[in-house]
Amino acid sequence: MVANVNQIVVADGDLKVLDAFERLFAGQYRVKTFDESEEALKWLKENHGVSVIVSCANLPGRGGSGFLKSSETYAPLATRVMLTAQNSVEVFKQAVNEAGVFMFLSKPCSPQELSSAIEASIAHHSRMVFERTLLEKTLSGSVKLLIDMLSLFHSEAFRRTAVMRPQALKLAKVLEMKKTWELEMAIMFSPLGEALLPKEILSRYRAAKTLTESQREILAGAPGQTRDLLKNIPQLEKVAEVLYLSGRGYDGSGFPEDGPTGKDIPLTARVLKLLTDLWYASPENGVDAAAFEA
The missing domain is CATH 1.10.3210.10 (Hypothetical protein af1432)
Structure with missing residues (x-):
């Protein structure tokens, strides 16, 4: 039985990577895997509340950075992680500047390193959700005060x-x-x-x-x-x-x-x-x- 309701989406063309995620986290989180970008985006459009999105850099379809950037439309508060075997400055720049990547993981990645990365990503997502909720409540309260004052006149x-x-x-x-x-x-x-x-x-x-x-x-x-x-x-x-x-x-x-x-x-x-x-x-x-x- 899954002990945690956090949803992780993994997109990677390597089926061994997808299988590794499912085996490693199946008992802790809900894991949904895809081997290309378009089906993953279609699923994200219909399923909300995703905590972490993981993608490889060379994802079939629109590529890792393109996929992670597009995923912001459907999961704006999800933490984004990129798996890459390429130690290219351009890959890193594109992922950070365009896709808002929180963390990079080099392939191959040990189970311990992967577990630590996912835990840190989920903690980051929780902070983002808390801060957004707090901001919205604070702003809503301020708006209500302003509206009450305007309504007097x-x-x-x-x-x-x-x-x-x-x-x-x-x-x-x-x-x-x-x-x-x-x-x-x-x-x-x-x-x-x-x-x-x-x-x-x-x-x-x-x-x-x-x-x-x-x-x-x-x-x-x-x-x-x-x-x-x-x-x-x-x-x-x-x-x-x-x-x-x-x-x-x-x-x-x-x-x-x-x-x-x-x-x-x-x-x-x-x-x-x-x-x-x-x-x-x-x-x-x-x-x-x-x-x-x-």
């Missing part, structure tokens, strides 16, 4: 976030979104652009009344102002971009005029637009539950 604008957040989480579950932190942050900050607008312009816009040229310019600049305020805050860069595109219609309508269309619009931005439009299309007493389910 713009209570109407921020009233909808309490309704939209659980709706967003329901949609995220249906859409199988693995990470919801950015979506929740985007929901919490979504009224910021409105809070920056003069109330007269906002009320005329919501009532579909005619706006002057200068008023239209101020309205059109709100998404950019929101993005500029948030993009310099660590960990909120992607949230800033989501908010900037959250007024963009799937068909290319809305703000910004030169923005992406269709599936090129981030999914989080599309969810935010849908919920915002639903909110303003609903009666004064709030979003109808049947309308949301539909």
Whole structure:
């Protein structure tokens, strides 16, 4: 029986290496092996929570550095280890600069050296996860304090976030979104652009009344102002971009005029637009539950 839930992925064209990993760690960790890069990436895309990814330098497919770099998309917090028989400076530079390799192991590698390396890699992964969780909690708390302060002055604008957040989480579950932190942050900050607008312009816009040229310019600049305020805050860069595109219609309508269309619009931005439009299309007493389910 496996005593530890840590998942290790090993990609190496040498079947003897793969067999050695399975025999050495089968009783300690979950081990998944591949003899080329594309099947490994396909598996990583569908399986999350990997602790360590090991690759040989000359992996069939896109190569060791290319594979490890691509794996960041699906396992950003996994520790990356490279096995190599090449003592080439270029190999090391490419692996470190492009693939973020944590450790190199020279082939052939003794079982003791391999065990120590995997233990160190898992410890590194645990620290990364702890630090990311701590950062997100700290940032979430700071964001909540900021939102609470803003809502004192713009209570109407921020009233909808309490309704939209659980709706967003329901949609995220249906859409199988693995990470919801950015979506929740985007929901919490979504009224910021409105809070920056003069109330007269906002009320005329919501009532579909005619706006002057200068008023239209101020309205059109709100998404950019929101993005500029948030993009310099660590960990909120992607949230800033989501908010900037959250007024963009799937068909290319809305703000910004030169923005992406269709599936090129981030999914989080599309969810935010849908919920915002639903909110303003609903009666004064709030979003109808049947309308949301539909």
